[in-house]
Ligand SMILES: Nc1ncnc2c1ncn2[C@@H]1O[C@H](COP(=O)(O)OP(=O)(O)O)[C@@H](O)[C@H]1O
């Protein structure tokens with residue numbers, strides 16, 4: 447007698463559709479907060495969003511128009527300098543953690559410090575820089591802000607680059623060593639080019655994170671109402687400008703706070719998309 | 735014939751695990767020596783002692799002497815880096831450098847040793863890819879990633895990479911165990927060609943392969959070199975009972 451299994455087949459395919467549907471629904475649900483935030487921010491700030499908004503200085507309370515050009519410039523400068531400090535530093539630590547023999551005391555100390563640093567609230571980093579740099583130099587400065595942001599970036603970059611380097615199989619390192627290449631050259635000329643793509647993704651995430659931070663800038667870079675590219679002086683930044691607008695109580699400023707938020711969200715998103723795009727192009731044609 | 739490699743009383747450890755016990759043997763110029771033995775007996779460890787790669791493993795230790803063209807590579811003031819340039823190595827899994835083109839995979843050993851002359855590099859890369867019987871297949875796509883090749887091609891690329899720094903000795907650790915029969919055959923053919931210019935020590939778990947390609951065979955068991963001699967003799971009239979049991983498949 448032939449066994450009829452079609453009943454089980456039906457049941458299985460029903461279960462399959464149900465599971466697929468559930469997963470799809472949850473995926474959409476998961477992206478909902480992001481879409482909601484973007485649209486809400488855009489809706490609230492759209493009327494304030496124009497060319498003047500990203501090129502001009504703020505108008506006094508009550509007056510319409512004006513913009514946050516100085517804060518966009520300030521954010522750009524502060525984050526650039528923070529990256530200049532944080533990227534090489536964080537990368538070096540990450541490479542050290544992955545490539546150097548694991549049982550030295552220095553390794554253990556670094557491991558502990560990084561673990562702590564990753565979870566330190568950003569405002570605490572701001573306070574530390576305030577006490578050690580701002581008070582000592584007797585001035586708020588864009589550079590102090592960069593320093594605070596770089597301290598936030600270092601553990602993130604170190605962690606991500608460490609993980610990425612650890613993914614490289616040992617026999618790749620050994621193949622390099624076996625060619626008579628010194629260890630440091632194996633790391634810089636063979637391992638690094640091999641994981642460049644993944645590394646850059648990690649770096650971009652850290653830069654995006656730094657660009658959105660407010661707390662560490664509040665009492666380091668402070669803010670500035672005017673155009674300034676002088677890193678030794680107080681400097682405006684987009685997050686702090688948004689904060690100032692948001693608490694100001696004037697209707698025009700509040701709309702501009704929303705518009706500023708939109709610019710910030712877009713910056714982070716574009717940064718992500720651009721990296722993704724570059725990386726997809728680069729890895730084209732390679733199998734692994 | 736000239737002795738190229740001479741191993742004298744080499745012992746090796748991973749931590750407290752004693753994996754090589756007083757191994758001694760010597761290899762003459764242009765010979766192919768096959769290392770056979772059950773897995774875990776220390777074949778890989780032994781060849782990694784010949785290019786000072788063993789010491790790169792944490793807690794690894796070694797004692798004894800290894801002479802490369804008369805020089806003790808474990809002597810005082812001997813730099814592992816310069817030794818490794820004279821002893822090429824091909825690994826079990828094909829491992830082209832990710833992110834590097836076919837050309838750069840072959841050229842990198844020379845480039846990082848300080849050769850920057852484009853013409854010399856070009857010539858050398860072509861020569862080594864030819865020796866590795868890969869030139870015809872890749873000459874029009876040298877800029878493609880090394881990883882875009884098939885497994886067998888990748889392994890030949892790794893051979894070309896090792897040959898680029900002109901080592902007198904080439905170590906191969908089960909170079910065909912991850913490859914299909916056709917690629918395996920092409921690598922075996924290649925070894926027959928290469929032996930004219932390099933001395934080859936090859937680990938293999940394939941008895942037929944050892945018989946086909948090697949002049950001498952070393953049988954290892956539990957970290958000891960049980961028997962070493964002409965391949966024809968080892969396979970037809972082994973002196974030790976353990977060797978016979980292993981090569982006839984009646985082991986254990
Ligand atoms: N990195 C390592 N750390 C600790 N033990 C190892 C390591 N590599 C190999 N061993 C041990 O050393 C012994 C010999 O290994 P190996 O030389 O790889 O054998 P074979 O190549 O003959 O299969 C085995 O018992 C193995 O478990």
Ligand SMILES: [Mg+2]
Nearest residue numbers: 777778779907
């Ligand atoms: Mg092995």
